[in-house]
Amino acid sequence: MSAFPRHTLDSAPEAAKPILRSALRGYAFVPNLYAAMAEAPSLLEGYTTLSDILSKADLSETERQIILMTNNRLNNCAYCMAAHTTLSQMGGVPDDVIEALRNNTPIADNKLEALRQIAIAVNQQRGWLTPEQVDTFLAAGYRRQTLLEVILATALKTLSNYTNHLAETELDPAFVANNWTGDTPQAAE
Incomplete structure (x- = not known):
């Protein structure tokens, strides 16, 4: 299988960088899941948005x-x-x-x-x-x-x-x- 990159704040597409910065502030590291998802900023945004919404569920x-x-x-x-x-x-x-x-x-x-x-x-x-x-x-x-x-x-x-x-x-x-x-x-x- 082709390897997927693990993006850092430096290598991530621009649209993913704010989410990775937020993860770094919240976790004190960028989880490898986020680093992989950053390849598709829309996926990373969708995942973190759904996660935030779920945290507000009853x-x-x-x-x-x-x-x-x-x-x-x-x-x-x-x-x-x-x-x-x-x-x-x-x-x-x-x-x-x-x-x-x-x-x-x-x-x-x-x-x-x-x-x-x-x-x-x-x-x-x-x-x-x-x-x-x-x-x-x-x-x-x-x-x-x-x-x-x-x-x-x-x-x-x-x-x-x-x-x-x-x-x-x-x-x-x-x-x-x-x-x-x-x-x-x-x-x-």
């Missing part, structure tokens, strides 16, 4: 990470699993939830497990949920709005996971401690 940090990490696992994205494990730890997501997401095991909290299950269904069924799946999700205490926010988070992860597959993004040192080898691309749910 989801707790734990709920947000459940959706994101579930998609990372289903899409077999080692980079994002390691990165979101780190972000989950920093964001106060309970350790047992993080471990369940990394290991594809049920979450002990029934409501959070219902969210994990609907995130799996949205990803694997490409949004073609059955009425029973929707009813079960709503009966767990979620709203239709949450279901649409699951779609938003799934779209966000499609952008990053697919970019990482294509660009073969290497882990940043900040995420190495949470390396994830997980599933193989052929693994079934």
Whole structure:
């Protein structure tokens, strides 16, 4: 596969530079994902904009990470699993939830497990949920709005996971401690 460049502030296209500068201020480094996405400034802008929008959704940090990490696992994205494990730890997501997401095991909290299950269904069924799946999700205490926010988070992860597959993004040192080898691309749910 052709190598994708990892842009720096000096080498990035002009349209990507403000986003990379913002990432540097926020993370104290430019994540390799951003450095790869900078090759297509529109992708980088779309990803960071969607990420900002998702942060305003009516989801707790734990709920947000459940959706994101579930998609990372289903899409077999080692980079994002390691990165979101780190972000989950920093964001106060309970350790047992993080471990369940990394290991594809049920979450002990029934409501959070219902969210994990609907995130799996949205990803694997490409949004073609059955009425029973929707009813079960709503009966767990979620709203239709949450279901649409699951779609938003799934779209966000499609952008990053697919970019990482294509660009073969290497882990940043900040995420190495949470390396994830997980599933193989052929693994079934």
